[in-house]
Amino acid sequence: MRLSRKSEYALLALIHLAKNFDIKLVTLKALSGQNDIPPKFLETILIFLKQAGYIRSVRGPKGGYKLAKSPDQIALAEIFRCIDGPLAPVISASLHFYEKSPIEKSKKLHTLLKEIRDYVSAILEKTTLKDLL
Amino acid sequence: MRLSRKSEYALLALIHLAKNFDIKLVTLKALSGQNDIPPKFLETILIFLKQAGYIRSVRGPKGGYKLAKSPDQIALAEIFRCIDGPLAPVISASLHFYEKSPIEKSKKLHTLLKEIRDYVSAILEKTTLKDLL
DNA sequence: AATATACCCTACAAAACACATAGGAATTAT
DNA sequence: ATAATTCCTATGTGTTTTGTAGGGTATATT
Structure with missing residues (x-):
């Protein structure tokens, strides 16, 4: 991201x-x-x-x-995804925006990048605008 | 990143x-x-x-x-930083590449982004080329 | 109804960046 | 001498980012 x-x-x-x-x-x-x-x-x-x-x-x-909604109903993940696209560090590690990419040739590295995606995604899904006030 | x-x-x-x-x-x-x-x-x-x-x-x-060095001496963090720059999601949350940026106006968001940086940084500092073989 | 205030929408533009390619120079094994 | 290989710099091209311009539309107020 x-x-x-x-x-x-x-x-x-x-x-x-x-x-x-x-x-x-x-x-x-x-x-x-x-x-x-x-x-x-x-x-x-x-x-x-x-x-x-x-x-x-x-x-x-x-x-x-x-x-349009209450601040606790708007997660940061949604906003970033809708403006900047994938949260994953590389497109092939993205769930919502997946495309093939060269790094998939290294399975271990790809797995690592998906772990990073999972962490970033989790933290931004659970954080809402309300949490930033 | x-x-x-x-x-x-x-x-x-x-x-x-x-x-x-x-x-x-x-x-x-x-x-x-x-x-x-x-x-x-x-x-x-x-x-x-x-x-x-x-x-x-x-x-x-x-x-x-x-x-030039053994695979366990080359951390992924170094490589990414030297090619793609900051690991942080935004330049003002970067330790190695810090520049001012608008998001700093929201202290809580800025802190959150630095937490993400810390996680990504930690995992990529401890993973070396050897771990990918 | 006239006016001023505010949002709506599309197109454009400059700069930076990403992703390469071209072409020749330098080095070295055979 | 030749061929194989890396070294180096310049250039090209398309996309993305970061905005700006300019006119259109709705509405509160008078």
Whole structure:
């Protein structure tokens, strides 16, 4: 797993929204300003997160974004997978994104990489946005 | 950590050399042919591994490559770091390659990512080429 | 209904990176 | 001398990352 800048920004925004869950809508401007995220880039990320079902939005004045589910219902694993793809260190060790790759020729190494995947996956499946507040 | 094709090839070649440690030299042609690695690409990788001190070479007919140290002296962590950089999921969670990154704004998430780094690092530090034979 | 505020959507662009290939130079066994 | 082999640097090409631009759409407020 390697986190892209995009998923870093996504996480920061989601955490910000989690803090305001059931309280208020947060605007793009606020999310971008308070977390030092380039606004137009964040906008594309938020649209993506919306289409993925993690957030909802309201347009017009008084509009903004909010979480679509409660923070304890959003596991980090889901978010990383949907933005950055496989959690495994190599594609052939991935359950959700498997493709053939040369490293499979070494069975022992492949097994080791799958152990790493299992650990990373387990820890990110059990950690939710709520745990980050 | 995300393994590039380059480090996959490097590992396969090193494992091949580990199998022949203290027995014989292995040519580029053999390494490339038996492991399905594009020869010219592998060549650049081998030169890199040589300059990094992991392998030695002999030129001319009967030439080839061999490991510079015994297989139990080469930890996977070193190899991955020297080819792919940080083992950590994000640069700001890396000990050897630290740079500032946005995710540090979330202390809890940052801590979690460092835990993942610690696990991955530990397992790859203790596993050597010998363990893959 | 006019206005201003805010989100929506698609396309584009520059830079970095990944994945190689090309071609010739240097070394050495026979 | 020749052939086999490694050494080195440059280049090419496609993909991914990290954004930006610009116009469209909805809605609260007046």
